[in-house]
Amino acid sequence: MILDVALLALLWGATIIRVPTLWRDQRQRALWAAVGAIALAKTVSFAPVAAQVDIPIVPHLLGVTSAYFLLRFIALVTHTGVRARQLALLLTVLVALCGLDVIAGGIDTEAEELAGDQGWSVVAYWVTLEAYLGTVLVTTSTLFWRISGEARARTARAGLRVTAVGTALVACYAAIKGSLILAHNLGTDVAFSTVEPVGRTVQTSGLILTIAGLLVPATRRARAAYEAYRSLLVLRPLWKAMRDAFPEVILFTPRRAVIELAGVDDVHLRLYRRVIEIRDGMLALRPYASPHGPSPDDEAAAIMAALQRRAATTPLATPGTWAPVGPTMADEVAWLSRVSRGLASPSPTPTPSGSAR
Numbered sequence: 321m322i323l324d325v326a327l328l329a330l331l332w333g334a335t336i337i338r339v340p341t342l343w344r345d346q347r348q349r350a351l352w353a354a355v356g357a358i359a360l361a362k363t364v365s366f367a368p369v370a371a372q373v374d375i376p377i378v379p380h381l382l383g384v385t386s387a388y389f390l391l392r393f394i395a396l397v398t399h400t401g402v403r404a405r406q407l408a409l410l411l412t413v414l415v416a417l418c419g420l421d422v423i424a425g426g427i428d429t430e431a432e433e434l435a436g437d438q439g440w441s442v443v444a445y446w447v448t449l450e451a452y453l454g455t456v457l458v459t460t461s462t463l464f465w466r467i468s469g470e471a472r473a474r475t476a477r478a479g480l481r482v483t484a485v486g487t488a489l490v491a492c493y494a495a496i497k498g499s500l501i502l503a504h505n506l507g508t509d510v511a512f513s514t515v516e517p518v519g520r521t522v523q524t525s526g527l528i529l530t531i532a533g534l535l536v537p538a539t540r541r542a543r544a545a546y547e548a549y550r551s552l553l554v555l556r557p558l559w560k561a562m563r564d565a566f567p568e569v570i571l572f573t574p575r576r577a578v579i580e581l582a583g584v585d586d587v588h589l590r591l592y593r594r595v596i597e598i599r600d601g602m603l604a605l606r607p608y609a610s611p612h613g614p615s616p617d618d619e620a621a622a623i624m625a626a627l628q629r630r631a632a633t634t635p636l637a638t639p640g641t642w643a644p645v646g647p648t649m650a651d652e653v654a655w656l657s658r659v660s661r662g663l664a665s666p667s668p669t670p671t672p673s674g675s676a677r
């Protein structure tokens with residue numbers, strides 16, 4: 321039960337966290353759909369929910385749907401496979417499972433029921449289900465393990481390999497369960513009451529590893545996005561000063577800004593644009609800038625004084641220059657952030673400089 325709750329929390333957490341990736345590309349949408357479908361499947365099969373739904377086939381159909389989207393993700397990554405064929409195979413499997421379920425009079429998933437006499441329609445159902453899931457999972461495991469060697473970052477490489485191990489465990493569960501049901505129907509005595517709980521633990525553990533591995537790159541992106549959002553907030557006083565003084569430097573409309581705040585666009589692009597807007601504003605403000613000291617506080621004080629001169633329309637005959645920063649965007653963000661903090665603090669007195677920088 322504890323593993324089941326942990327898995328549900330992880331699945332729905334991953335589904336929610338990956339929502340912003342829906343706007344990125346088809347691969348991310350396919351992966352999100354795969355995770356979302358398996359989250360629904362495990363929710364419906366969760367004991368308290370299953371007692372209310374009481375349709376054992378529903379989690380299987382959702383599992384097959386999840387496997388289809390996983391197959392689509394693989395096809396998009398490797399540029400192989402035809403979508404029409406994959407969709408046709410999905411529909412064939414879904415129709416076959418529904419038909420076999422009707423013929424069998426319902427599919428039982430409890431260990432006690434599996435240990436009883438099963439007709440060939442039940443065996444065909446399980447073999448079809450586990451063969452489809454197993455094939456997709458083996459393909460996924462192979463792909464993730466192969467591309468893990470190409471990952472430069474150690475965390476990304478570890479995440480891909482954890483995912484590969486997780487999908488391999490779930491594939492093993494599918495293969496062994498299908499084989500045992502077939503062997504039982506052929507006359508072999510199988511202790512499902514002993515085997516099934518162990519198998520479910522293996523399956524749940526494999527799914528946890530799979531989702532945990534998939535979350536590794538998402539965690540790295542989330543950390544980078546968090547840092548970018550922090551920088552956006554720190555830069556806001558300086559950006560607002562430039563926006564108020566020079567509205568024409570803004571690169572997008574207020575409506576567009578609201579859309580971006582909803583996470584539709586990449587936060588790093590927003591940070592890049594904010595830096596450009598600040599620098600455009602500072603360029604327009606340069607005729608009013610006096611020579612000043614080299615510290616961020618000095619530059620902040622010079623900006624405040626320049627804004628006051630601009631408001632009074634008194635440009636300098638020999639203006640100073642702003643601090644040269646670079647060469648990377650990270651350097652630019654770090655410097656402007658310090659200047660912005662200085663601008664947000666109580667008004668400092670600028671340190672004069674003997675020469676323009």
